Amino acid sequence: MEKEAQLPKKQNVPRLVLIAVILVALMIGGGTIGSLITTGKAKEWITSFNKKEVETILVPQAEFLVNLQSNDSSLDDFLKIEMSVETTGEENGTILTEKAAIVRDAIISVLRNKSTANIFDESEGVLVIKQEIILKINQSLGSEVASDLYITNIVMQ
CATH class of the missing domain: 3.30.479.30 (Band 7 domain)
Structure with missing residues (x-):
């Protein structure tokens, strides 16, 4: 028991920071994708990949x-x-x-x-x-x- 008392407790702060960073990245990405879809630029962007260079x-x-x-x-x-x-x-x-x-x-x-x-x-x-x-x-x-x-x-x- 004394050994357990001597070990420092694991900190949950890095885990919370990681979760917060992931949530912020998802919110920014979702907002960007949402705005692209509503303005119609997503369709243009997707079709630009499908276009072949015409000789x-x-x-x-x-x-x-x-x-x-x-x-x-x-x-x-x-x-x-x-x-x-x-x-x-x-x-x-x-x-x-x-x-x-x-x-x-x-x-x-x-x-x-x-x-x-x-x-x-x-x-x-x-x-x-x-x-x-x-x-x-x-x-x-x-x-x-x-x-x-x-x-x-x-x-x-």
Whole structure:
């Protein structure tokens, strides 16, 4: 019995501190998760992990030299333009390359209907002609192959 009296009593303070730290960490974590769920950021965060990097491919097009519509039949207005079509995935890049004649025809059909007055029309800071060409390419190919268009050179006379 004397030995028991000589041994110091175990202190419960470290155990209480540990429990308090765990409870505080759980409260902070729960509050953070709760706020993420209520603001919708948790869904964005989860979907960002599921997104795959989409490979974009630029398919350059040969130079186009096209007569533009003219109000005066004596003037010969023309447009010389070079561009690249952006697509996603190698399969779509192959489609653009293999069906180059269809793509060229779609681009020429859009350009031929333009005049010097409306070739540089913009909507929301983007050339309208770009959206028209993308739409026409996708219609001609029957699927959403072209995602963007980059004009690399343009001369109009």
